Amino acid sequence: MVNRHLHRIHRADEIVFDRSADLSPSGLDRAMRFLSRAADKGLLWWFVAAVLGLVGGRARRGGVRGLLSLAMASGLANGILKPLFPRRRPPARVWTNVRRGVAIPRSSSFPSGHAASAAAFTTGVALESPATAAVVAPLAAAVAYSRVHNGVHWPTDVAAGLILGGAVASGTRRWWAVRTEEPAELGPTVDAPALRGGEDLLVVVNPDSGPDSVDPSEEITTALPKADVRALDTDRDFAEQLDAWVTDRKPRALGVCGGDGTVVAVASAAARHALPLAVFPGGTLNHFARDAGVADISDTANAVETGHAVLVDQAVVHTDVAEPAPFLNTASLGGYPDAVRLREKWQPRYGKWPAACVAMIRILSAATPLAVTIDGRPVKVWMLFVGNGRYSPADQVPMSRPAITGGLLDVRYVRADRTASRPRLLFAAATGTLGSSRVYVRSLVPRLTVRVDGSPVALATDGEVVADALKFDFRTVPEGIAVYRPQT
Structure with missing residues (x-):
């Protein structure tokens, strides 16, 4: 039964492949040859991602997610599935048009790595920016078809690659949540x-x-x-x-x-x-x-x-060394404030984003546990995050904020006093199971007190380092500010 189905699939492959091979010579041949070569090793998609980086915003985020998805899909297709499922390439042809066809690789025909990369990149872009993906998708489809047109893949190889790439990119949502562009829920309207x-x-x-x-x-x-x-x-x-x-x-x-x-x-x-x-x-x-x-x-x-305005929550942190520090978004202790300081030091020389990336890698690689007492309970942490309002998702790294009302702080920290806490954290983040991990703690509270057991540590609020202290008292100011906002 299985052999019969495989025979039918292969026969359908042959029919579609032959019809493509019998197409009359045209300008399409040169275009397919160029695209197939340009997509080797993902170079075409790196170029597209660079363009999206210049566009900025959601398109830039889409390019980054697309490249990560491409790397995973390409590794899975070429490094694992091809050796596991060997399949002969289509028979070599003597093309009537010298502009048609490319060198036939020696690796397995199944699945198409080019198609997997194209689908992974495009799906990754689509998760962040559907409008941008609509522009990229025709290019991805052309690259996928070029592998059949140029005689190096059977159609089902390409179909399998497209499915694989799309599935891998969609799976990135498990460990990297898609940031919503929807406004947060705010407080009641107020006269302004x-x-x-x-x-x-x-x-x-x-x-x-x-x-x-x-x-x-x-x-x-x-x-x-x-x-x-x-x-x-x-x-x-x-x-x-x-x-x-x-x-x-x-x-x-x-x-x-x-x-x-x-x-x-x-x-x-x-x-x-x-x-x-x-x-x-x-x-x-x-x-x-x-x-x-x-x-x-x-x-x-x-x-x-x-004159349309709404009330939003404000948050403030009191320390033992400085004036109260208000914040509207987030505050943090641990590695992030130190990374901010290094970024500010290196930014004039390298630019903001390269400096921020290098600074974070530097700090995380040399991080040491921070001994603190949180609301009276001693614990060691790698980093502590306090958000003004409720952040989402609850079981992953926070990416968006559904609400800036309700008088609550979104508190998250990574425990360093659990066995193998770093590997467990990485595994939970990669599998989207942070919410059930014992090294990741999240709570919603109106107030939080943190005491540091040791030397003073830096506090960052809304991306700025504001103090080095031993005691931090975080609290909300419900509906503390009236903000002009268009009627919806």
Whole structure:
């Protein structure tokens, strides 16, 4: 029975293959030959990923996931499945068109590594950016077909490769969650001044935030011509500048355009002076702006003019050595603050992203357990994460924030006092089982107290290192800030 089915499959392969081989010579032959060669060793997809990196945003994330998926699918297809399932390549042909055909590899025909790589890369891109994948998919389909057109694979080899690549890329969701672009759930609506043209709105811009080639001040002024737009002096204390401007200008609302560190500084000023906050995306990642549902400057401008605002939670950490440090997104102890310091040291020489990558690798490779007492219980940890609001997913590395309301902190830490904690952590992360791992602890609490047993350690809030201390008291300020947000 099995042999009969295999015979039928092979016969269908022969029919489709022969029909492709009998196609009249055309410009398609040269294109198929070029694509097949360009995709050797995944070079074509590395080039596409580089282009997506220049595009940025979701396309860049798609390119990174696509390359990781490609590496896994290619390794599985070429390193494991081909030796396990040997199959002869299609018979060599004497092509009537010299532009057709490529050298026939000696490896097994099943499955097609080119097709697996093409499908893995495209599916990886699709998980992050379906619109980008729609552009990449025709190229992937052409590469897959080129293996049949050029006479090096049977059609079922290509079909198996496509299925394999798609499955491998889809499986990356188990250990690398897809970050949703949906805004977070926020608090109730609140009355806020409707400022026509931005009248009585003071907007603070950090000139060092975001891409060097973009100056958002002009766009903000165009959208809200009556707003008072000012640039921060990054060499002076932000809080002093903000308090002086508010005292002098007496605005009815505060606006901010910059990275998350700038946003939290202006948000703190807004809370101190009981003013609503308008967030204009202007940083590199814009975590808070994205979660608050303001995707671009025009969204915020419309909300300011209509007076539509909602309440969101704020968080604050009190230490034994410094003033309370507010944060809107996350705070952390352990390796991450040290990595931030190294990134800032190396960034002028290497650029932000290369410096951040090298710094994190350096810190993690030399990390030592941190002995702490968490809410009265002694424990050793590798790293501690505190999020303002609820982060998702619960059983993987947090990638998005479904809610910034409810008065809760999302607390996660990796235990270092369990046997083989590092290998167990890596295994749980790779298999998507962090939620059931005894080395990974997650809880939702309104308050958290951490005491360090040893030398002071660094605290990072919203990507900025703010203090070295021994005691940290984290707490939420429910519905502490009114934020302008477009009506949905």
